[in-house]
Amino acid sequence: MKNNPIGVVDSGVGGLSIWKEVISQLPNESTIYLADSANCPYGSRQCEEIYVLAQRMVKFLIDKNVKLIVIACNTMTVCCIDRLRRDFPHLPIVGVVPVIKTAALTSKNKHIGILSTVSTANSMYQKELIEKFSNGCTVINKGTDKLVPLVENGIIDGNEVGKVLTEELEDFKTEGVDVIALGCTHFPFLKEKINKILGSHIAILDSGGAVARQVHRVLEKEGLISVNNTVSHEFHTTGNTVQFDLVMGKVLGKEGIKMVKSVQKAAI
Ligand code: DGL
Numbered sequence: 001m002k003n004n005p006i007g008v009v010d011s012g013v014g015g016l017s018i019w020k021e022v023i024s025q026l027p028n029e030s031t032i033y034l035a036d037s038a039n040c041p042y043g044s045r046q047c048e049e050i051y052v053l054a055q056r057m058v059k060f061l062i063d064k065n066v067k068l069i070v071i072a073c074n075t076m077t078v079c080c081i082d083r084l085r086r087d088f089p090h091l092p093i094v095g096v097v098p099v100i101k102t103a104a105l106t107s108k109n110k111h112i113g114i115l116s117t118v119s120t121a122n123s124m125y126q127k128e129l130i131e132k133f134s135n136g137c138t139v140i141n142k143g144t145d146k147l148v149p150l151v152e153n154g155i156i157d158g159n160e161v162g163k164v165l166t167e168e169l170e171d172f173k174t175e176g177v178d179v180i181a182l183g184c185t186h187f188p189f190l191k192e193k194i195n196k197i198l199g200s201h202i203a204i205l206d207s208g209g210a211v212a213r214q215v216h217r218v219l220e221k222e223g224l225i226s227v228n229n230t231v232s233h234e235f236h237t238t239g240n241t242v243q244f245d246l247v248m249g250k251v252l253g254k255e256g257i258k259m260v261k262s263v264q265k266a267a268i
Pocket of ligand 1: 010011012014015040041042043044072073074075076117120148183184185186
């Protein structure tokens with residue numbers, strides 16, 4: 001069991017921003033990544049529908065004998081992580097939420113932004129997190145569904161994404177936030193572009209490091225840290241494998257892509 005892989009799921013390539021941190025902090029762990037590219041984006045779907053899709057993905061990974069699952073998608077986390085934990089009580093499940101507490105502590109002017117998908121921004125789950133962790137800061141909780149399709153197509157630089165980002169980041173500028181927490185795992189791949197638009201005086205925080213640390217803590221607690229030295233990383237998509245491979249190369253860059261072999265079609 002200790003040497004079984006860690007499963008990582010997302011609607012598409014976004015979860016790779018979490019996967020990257022997991023394999024960097026836990027280099028002796030094997031992973032199986034599953035992207036539901038055929039049904040991406042999730043951000044504009046109803047919660048019930050996302051739950052059904054998420055359940056299917058978890059079952060696929062359980063069949064592959066994973067020892068822990070990372071729900072590397074904020075939208076799935078806020079919508080159904082509690083239900084998934086109830087459905088699969090013996091499987092440790094780690095989710096992802098924006099690092100609101102760190103953002104509030106980092107902010108000097110006590111104005112922070114959160115950038116998520118629309119359904120995440122509107123969710124009760126996220127509103128409760130803001131209530132609990134914003135520590136008196138003014139919070140601009142912005143939702144957008146315009147960015148995920150761009151990242152999904154490998155459009156992370158250039159004029160097209162620049163134009164959309166400039167519009168979507170306007171509220172943060174107007175409110176003078178000095179820290180933005182990213183609430184969608186696709187968005188860390190836009191960090192450079194966001195920095196260019198807003199200036200580097202605004203800190204952009206993603207959740208990758210925190211999720212990887214949590215995975216480490218849970219594995220340790222469960223006695224599941226790998227003692228393996230033959231590590232492998234598998235990639236599955238419900239969509240087009242060639243397209244996924246291409247975009248993966250783009251978002252991970254040269255270093256990340258060294259870890260990747262071939263992408264397999266997931267018939268689920
Ligand atoms: N990566 C997913 C998230 O973190 C994207 C959701 C979507 O598919 O719209 O929310």
